[in-house]
Amino acid sequence: MVLEGLGQSLRNAIKKLAxxxxxxxxxxxEVVKDIQRALLQADVNVKLVLQxxxxxxxxxxxxxxxxxxxxxxxVIRIVxxxxxxxxxxxxxxxxxxxxxxxxxLYGQGxxxxxxxxxxxxxxxxxxxxxxxxxxxxxxxxDQLSQIGKxxxxxxxxxxKEKSAVKIAKRALKEFEGYDVLIFDTxxxxxxxxxLIQEIKxxxxxxxxxxxxxxLDAQTGQQAGPQAKAFHDAVGLTGVILTKLDGTAKGGxxxxxxxxxxxxxxxxxxxxxxxxxEKFEPDRFISRLLGMGDIKSLIESASEVMxxxxxxxxxxxxxxxxxxxxxxxxxxxxLQGMGPLKKLAxxxxxxxxxxGEQDMEKTQERLARWRVIMDSMTDFELENPKxxxxxxxxxIARGSGTSPRDVRELLKQYNNSRKAMxxxxxxxxxxxxxxxxxKGSGFEQxx
Numbered sequence: 161m162v163l164e165g166l167g168q169s170l171r172n173a174i175k176k177l178a179x180x181x182x183x184x185x186x187x188x189x190e191v192v193k194d195i196q197r198a199l200l201q202a203d204v205n206v207k208l209v210l211q212x213x214x215x216x217x218x219x220x221x222x223x224x225x226x227x228x229x230x231x232x233x234x235v236i237r238i239v240x241x242x243x244x245x246x247x248x249x250x251x252x253x254x255x256x257x258x259x260x261x262x263x264x265l266y267g268q269g270x271x272x273x274x275x276x277x278x279x280x281x282x283x284x285x286x287x288x289x290x291x292x293x294x295x296x297x298x299x300x301x302d303q304l305s306q307i308g309k310x311x312x313x314x315x316x317x318x319x320k321e322k323s324a325v326k327i328a329k330r331a332l333k334e335f336e337g338y339d340v341l342i343f344d345t346x347x348x349x350x351x352x353x354x355l356i357q358e359i360k361x362x363x364x365x366x367x368x369x370x371x372x373x374x375l376d377a378q379t380g381q382q383a384g385p386q387a388k389a390f391h392d393a394v395g396l397t398g399v400i401l402t403k404l405d406g407t408a409k410g411g412x413x414x415x416x417x418x419x420x421x422x423x424x425x426x427x428x429x430x431x432x433x434x435x436x437e438k439f440e441p442d443r444f445i446s447r448l449l450g451m452g453d454i455k456s457l458i459e460s461a462s463e464v465m466x467x468x469x470x471x472x473x474x475x476x477x478x479x480x481x482x483x484x485x486x487x488x489x490x491x492x493x494l495q496g497m498g499p500l501k502k503l504a505x506x507x508x509x510x511x512x513x514x515g516e517q518d519m520e521k522t523q524e525r526l527a528r529w530r531v532i533m534d535s536m537t538d539f540e541l542e543n544p545k546x547x548x549x550x551x552x553x554x555i556a557r558g559s560g561t562s563p564r565d566v567r568e569l570l571k572q573y574n575n576s577r578k579a580m581x582x583x584x585x586x587x588x589x590x591x592x593x594x595x596x597x598k599g600s601g602f603e604q605x606x
C-alpha cells in the first residue's frame with residue numbers, strides 16, 4: 161500500500177477515537193500527539209506538522225458536531241480534512257491536443273513515467289507520440305523505444321544527434337497531426353546551469369503547454385527545493401511523484417511539493433506501466449486512513465468490465481442464481497482489476513485487516529481455483545451439487561491439482577452461495593446495495 165508505515169500509524173490514532181466511549185480534551189491531545197509523531201516519522205516538515213495539528217486540536221475541542229453526526233465521527237472527519245489540506249490541490253493533465261515537457265534529475269523515473277503518461281493519454285483517446293531528447297544518457301533512446309513498443313506508441317529520437325533542440329524540431333515534423341507529443345528531456349545528478357538552459361531551449365522550441373516535473377518520493381523534504389528550482393526555470397504546470405509505494409519519506413515529498421505551489425498531477429504506485437494514478441488528495445487520504453475508496457474501486461471495475469456482461473451477472477445474482485459459472489465470472493473481473501492488495505486498500509477497513517502473506521495466499525488460491533474450474537464441464541459449472549467423488553478425482557487430474565484443492569473450491573462456493581442467499585433475504589441490505597449501484601452504471605428495479 162501507498163505510504164504503508166504512515167497509514168498504519170494514522171489508522172492506529174483513528175482507532176483510539178473510534179473506540180472511545182466519549183471524546184474529551186485528554187483523548188484529543190493524545191491523538192494529536194500520535195498524529196504529530198506519525199507525520200514527523202514520514203518526514204513531513206516540522207513547522208507544517210505543528211501548524212496542522214494545532215488547527216486540528218482547536219477544531220476538535222471547539223467545533224460542535226453537525227446534526228446526525230457523533231462527536232467521534234466529527235473529530236475523525238476533522239483529522240481527514242486537515243490531512244487533505246496540507247497536501248494541496250491537484251491538477252490533472254487533460255486529454256487534449258498539447259505538447260508535454262517531462263523534466264527532472266537522473267534516477268527519478270522520468271523515462272518510465274513518460275511511458276506511463278503516454279499510455280494513460282492513449283487510453284483516453286489521444287493519438288500520442290514519444291520523443292527522446294535526452295542526448296546525454298546513452299541508453300535513454302533504447303529505453304524509451306522499448307516502452308513505446310509495450311504500449312503501442314511510436315517513439316522518435318536519434319542516438320547520434322547531440323542537440324536536443326534539433327531532435328525536438330525533427331520530431332514536430334515527424335509527428336505532425338498527432339494530438340499529444342511527450343518530450344523526455346535530459347537529466348543530471350544535480351541542478352546545473354547548462355541543464356536548465358537546455359530544458360528552456362527545448363520548451364521554447366516545442367512551445368510546450370504542460371511542463372511536468374518527475375520526482376522520486378524518497379527525496380523527502382528535498383523535493384521542495386527541487387520543485388521550486390524547476391518551477392522558477394520553466395514554470396511547472398504539474399508534478400508526478402514516483403515510487404510512492406511504501407517509501408518512508410513520501411509524506412515529506414507530498415507536503416514539500418505542495419508548499420511550492422506546483423500541483424501534483426499523478427502518483428506512481430508501482431513499476432508496471434499501468435501503475436500511475438491520478439492524484440486526488442481526498443481519495444489518497446481516505447485510503448491512507450483505512451476509510452477505503454469505493455469511487456476508485458468502481459472506476460477500476462468499469463475499466464475492465466463489459467458493462468452488459470456485468471449487468472447480466474448482477475441480475476442473475478439478484479434473482480438468486482449463483483452457480484460456479486457466476487463465481488468464475490466474478491473472479492475473472494476481480495483478476496482484471498489488479499493486485500488484491502491494491503483492491504483491498506479501496507475497500508473501507510479491509511486493507512488493514514488482511515496481512516501481506518494472507519493477500520499473497522489468497523491471490524494464489526484464486527488463480528488455482530480458476531485452473532480447477534477450467535477443467536470442469538459446463539454441466540459441472542452449472543450444477544456444483546453433482547460434483548461427487550469420481551468427478552472430484554477427474555477434475556483434480558485434469559487441472560494438475562489435488563482432490564483436496566477441488567473440495568476447498570466447492571466449500572468456498574457453498575459458503576458464498578449461503579452468504580448470497582442470506583443477503584437476498586435481507587431487504588435493508590439489498591436496498592443499500594441498490595443505492596450504491598446507482599451512478600455506477602448498474603441500476604436495477606427492485
